[in-house]
Amino acid sequence: MENKDALINYCLRVGDSSLVLGQRLAEWCSNGPILEEDIALTNISLDLFGQSRMLYSYIAELKGNGETEDSVAFGRNERAFYNTLLSERPNGHFGDTIVRGLLVDAFNFHFYTKLKESKDSTLAAFAEKSLKEVTYHLRHSSEWIIRLGDGTEESKNKVQKSLNELWGYSDDLFEMNDDDLNLVSEGVAIDLSSIKPLWQETINTVLSRAKLTLPENVFMHKGSRNAVHSEYLGHLLCEMQYLQKAYPDAKW
Amino acid sequence: MSDLDKFLEKIKNNVKIEPKDWMPDGYRKHLQRQMSQHAHSEIIGMQPEGNWITRAPSLRAKVILLAKIQDEAGHGQYLYSAAETLGKSRDEYIHELQTRKAKYSSIFNYPTLTWADMGAVGWLVDGAAIVNQVSLQKTSYGPYSRAMVRICKEESFHQRQGYEIMSQMAFGTAEQKEMAQDALNRFWWPSIMMFGPHDADSARSGDAMKWGIKVESNDELRQRFIDKTVQQAEIIGLTIPDPDLKWNEEKGSYDFGKMDWDEFWQVVKGNGPCNDQRINHHIKAHEEGTWVREAAIAYAKKNN
Secondary structure, eight states: OOHHHHHHHHHHHHHHHHHHHHHHHHTTTTTSSSHHHHHHHHHHHHHHHHHHHHHHHHHHHHHOSSOOHHHHHHSOOGGGOOOOHHHHSOOOSHHHHHHHHHHHHHHHHHHHHHHTTOSSHHHHHHHHHHHHHHHHHHHHHHHHHHHHHTSOHHHHHHHHHHHHHHGGGSGGGGOOOHHHHHHHHTTSSOOHHHHHHHHHHHHHHHHHHTTOOOOSSOOOOOOGGGTOOOTHHHHHHHHHHHHHHHOTTOOO | OOHHHHHHHHHHTTOOBOTTSOOOHHHHHHHHHHHHHHHHHHHHTHHHHHTTGGGOSSHHHHHHHHHHHHHHHHHHHHHHHHHHTTSOOHHHHHHHHHTTSSOOOGGGGSOOOSTHHHHHIIIIIIHHHHHHHHHHTTOSBHHHHHHHHHHHHHHHHHHHHHHHHHHHHHTSOHHHHHHHHHHHHHHHHHHHGGGOSOGGGOTTHHHHHHTTSOOSOHHHHHHHHHHHHHHHHHHTTOOOSOTTOEEETTTTEEEOOOOOHHHHHHIIIIISTTHHHHHHHHHHHHHHTHHHHHHHHHHHHHTO
16 A cells, blocks of 8 residues: 555544544434533534544545545445444433543544644644544533433443443554554554553543443454444445435535 | 503613513513524424434535534524523423423424425525514514524524525536425425414414514515515526416515415414424433433532
8 A cells, every 4th residue: 555545544544433423423413411412412523524524625635536525425335434433333322422422532632632743734733623622522521421420320320331332342443554553653643552541541530530430351342444344334324425326416 | 650651661762671671471471482482493493404414415515504403502592591581491491392382483394305405494494584583683572682683693694505505406407406496395385484374363463563572564574585585596597386476566576375374274283294203302302311411410419
């Protein structure tokens, strides 16, 4: 793989994760537990869509073959999507969504903090902008985890169960392939093993305030770095890409 | 001077009525009904548009639509707060919505079947809402008037965005144009009925005009909407589905055909295609969120 292809693939990893999680959070619209949460969750969704658009535009520019942000988003199938497994997990109940949010937001926070220093100036600028947004996302998910963990007996049980179920997808966030490692050596990409302890510390701090405990001996699912996904992604893409695929000649 | 005289004097002199001012019971009740209905419309209106967020045909369209729906949630929030100044809580208003004591705009009881409906809703439904809301900026109740000023700024964006979708489709492929015309056909009549019954048949209009809650009549507002919308349809080559629509030189506005008030009242009564779906959706989200709201309250109590 050429260096450019490696960079494009790296951008897909980040952009697809934002797009797919944005799509999931958009499903909360009109379904939130209170109006204010409808607004908050769709705010986060909007930020994530914005992030994916920036990266897809960059990919289109790198390819230079007439691709657009939309052809990148709507023109690929599930075996060419590189989003993390967590981002495609179904929303479940509010606690599931918030736990998924915490794991991803804490990752994004540390990831963008490092990516700001990337030698690729587009990625660095992208990270700088995104960091401001994910700082808010992390605050939102942390505050809710604490409220739910330290709220009622019912909420504590529910959110602990969410954590137990979703924890097994957390290692997948840190997966890297050989191309990523090459980009790391060039100072373009981030060595994800370097942010894992920071991420773990953030998670531990929030969970201890929420009076929740990490499950032990959990099997860790992986595969998304090679575009191997759960069955959920195909359905999400079907819905998202339906108009583009049904009317390939139309402009919208 | 009696309280009532002082109140009517203020109305006459265009002095806004504020929450702590004396007001007739009927005035308060009318506003509680109208403002909560307005808030509920913003909230229920999130559903037919939310129906297309995950399927929007471009990332730009998706973001615009989602931001728009989010604006509406914000309007709802703002209107509930304004309505709370009348001495009833948001929870009480929502209870009235869910038990169908309170209404919301009937237009949202129609389904959004194609992407063109996102255009039609923005162009026609928001377009009609703006005409009404611009007029309501002059309403006599201070918090309501101020809410309208703020909301109108955002609504005019929404209307332009809706029109942009319509015009893109109207000038697109044959299939897109067909979708656009079909959306106009389905949404035209319900949109012009959004202004409510003819003045002669509008039971509550008299009081509302006397108290300065309404400053223009249903028929005046409807006419204004039709006059500006017909031209917009012509520009993008779509046909308003009304064979009787005709420019009337003498009165300087369009004549138009008969609205189907039987259908209108059926939908108001709960027999529209989506009445049950909309309310059940609202109740379901509310009930599924009960444990979350309880947790937030419990946490706040422990930590205060």
